[in-house]
Amino acid sequence: MVNSVLPTPGSVRHSLAIVCTAAVAADGLLALADGAAAAATGLALITAVALALGRYAAGGAAQDSGHRKPVRLLDSRAPALGEWQRMVVKTLADDGEAHLDIVMRPQLQRLFAARLAERHGVAMYRNPQQxxxxxxxxxxxxIDPGATAPQPTLPEPVLRSLLDRLEAL
Structure with missing residues (x-):
């Protein structure tokens, strides 16, 4: 029995085959409905869209100076430092246990993941040993994403050390 030449469903080749078939069918319907001029216009439009999508997919680093790779390593958008002072005050408060787990620790993890991805090319969540x-x-x-915090509250010297290390990375 000869192996099938058809691409595996769900693969990029399979998706491209379906899209190309749909584009050819649409252009054929344009030719049947409105004639050669409409088919030529449709073909030009399909070609322009295909070239734009191909450039976006293949030349992403050329378009955005490689900014997509660090975000891809993070598996989310790049973190921001909005309301940082309020987060620190609430975390260092006497009742900051829940705030550490819900807000501060995830924010620190995202900041470290961003810095490691940006400066060292290391995906913190995929390669925790490195x-x-x-x-x-x-x-x-x-900041270990695979474990809980060693203490229920974050001591100020530890926070200072974490931020110093973040800057040093």
């Missing part, structure tokens, strides 16, 4: 080596064994438990 991230731990870069961050340091003493600070890693505070």
């Amino acid at each position: 991230a731990r080596a870069l961050i340091g064994a003493e600070l890693w438990p505070w």
